[in-house]
Structures are given as structure tokens and as C-alpha cells.
Amino acid sequence: MKNKREAISSFDMKLAEEITNLERFIIKNPLGTNEFWSEWQQKFGEIVITKAAIKKTLNTYKAKPSDEKLLKLYSMLEAYKEIAIYLELLRQTALKLKGIDVEPWDIFDNMNNDEDMEDNSF
Numbered sequence: 001m002k003n004k005r006e007a008i009s010s011f012d013m014k015l016a017e018e019i020t021n022l023e024r025f026i027i028k029n030p031l032g033t034n035e036f037w038s039e040w041q042q043k044f045g046e047i048v049i050t051k052a053a054i055k056k057t058l059n060t061y062k063a064k065p066s067d068e069k070l071l072k073l074y075s076m077l078e079a080y081k082e083i084a085i086y087l088e089l090l091r092q093t094a095l096k097l098k099g100i101d102v103e104p105w106d107i108f109d110n111m112n113n114d115e116d117m118e119d120n121s122f
Contacts, residue, residue, distance in 0.1 A: 018079075025083045032094040040094075044087055047080045047107065081108050 025043050029035035054073055058065070065073070084107035095102050 022079060022083065025086070027087075027090060031090065032097050036090075036094060040087060040090065043083075044107070047084055047087070050080060051077065051108070077108075084108055 025046075027036060027039050027043065029039050054077065058073070088105055088107060092102055092104065
């Protein structure tokens with residue numbers, strides 16, 4: 001029974017770590033304010049730069065990363081995709097408050113699918 005508790009504890013610790021790491025993407029400033037847009041742009045930029053860095057590294061790294069590393073990168077990109085959806089909903093809402101109706105925008109440009117994963121180009 002002790003091993004089961006340790007596994008749950010280890011999982012809980014990992015989950016708490018992931019939540020802490022991703023909490024930095026929560027936008028705290030009021031929608032539509034200059035501070036909101038500055039914070040939104042900073043968080044959006046971090047996602048775009050991280051995605052570009054992963055893609056460039058995979059395309060230029062001479063040795064193929066291990067399956068474990070690829071899984072970790074894929075999981076990271078999936079988390080960032082979820083955050084990008086959150087940021088997009090905030091962007092749309094902030095613009096609607098100003099009376100501007102916009103089309104949804106996919107920050108990831110549908111580039112994060114299984115086929116891309118196989119040829120290391122996300």
C-alpha cells in the first residue's frame with residue numbers, strides 16, 4: 001500500500017509543479033486596458049518564441065531526440081496550445097468590449113498535429 005501512496009504523492013507533486021509553471025500565463029490586468037494588452041502581448045510572445053525554438057531545434061539538431069524527449073516536447077506544446085486558446089478567448093472578449101467583432105485566430109496555425117510530429121516539424 002505504501003508504493004501506491006508514493007505514486008499518488010509523486011503524481012500530485014508533478015501536477016502541482018506543472019500548475020505552478022503554467023500559472024505565469026494567467027492575465028491579471030482588467031480586459032481591454034493598456035496593461036492588459038501589454039501583459040497579453042508578453043505571454044503571447046513567450047508561446048510563439050517557445051514554439052519557434054522547439055521547431056528550429058528539432059529541424060537543426062543532428063541526432064534524433066529520444067522518444068521520451070519527443071513526448072515531453074509534444075506535451076509542452078499541447079499545454080501551450082491550451083494556453084493559446086485561453087489567450088485568444090481573452091483577446092476576442094477584450095475586442096468585443098470595444099465593439100470590434102473578430103474572427104477566431106489559431107496562434108498555432110494548425111501546425112501541431114501527429115503528422116508534423118513524425119517529421120519533427122510541429
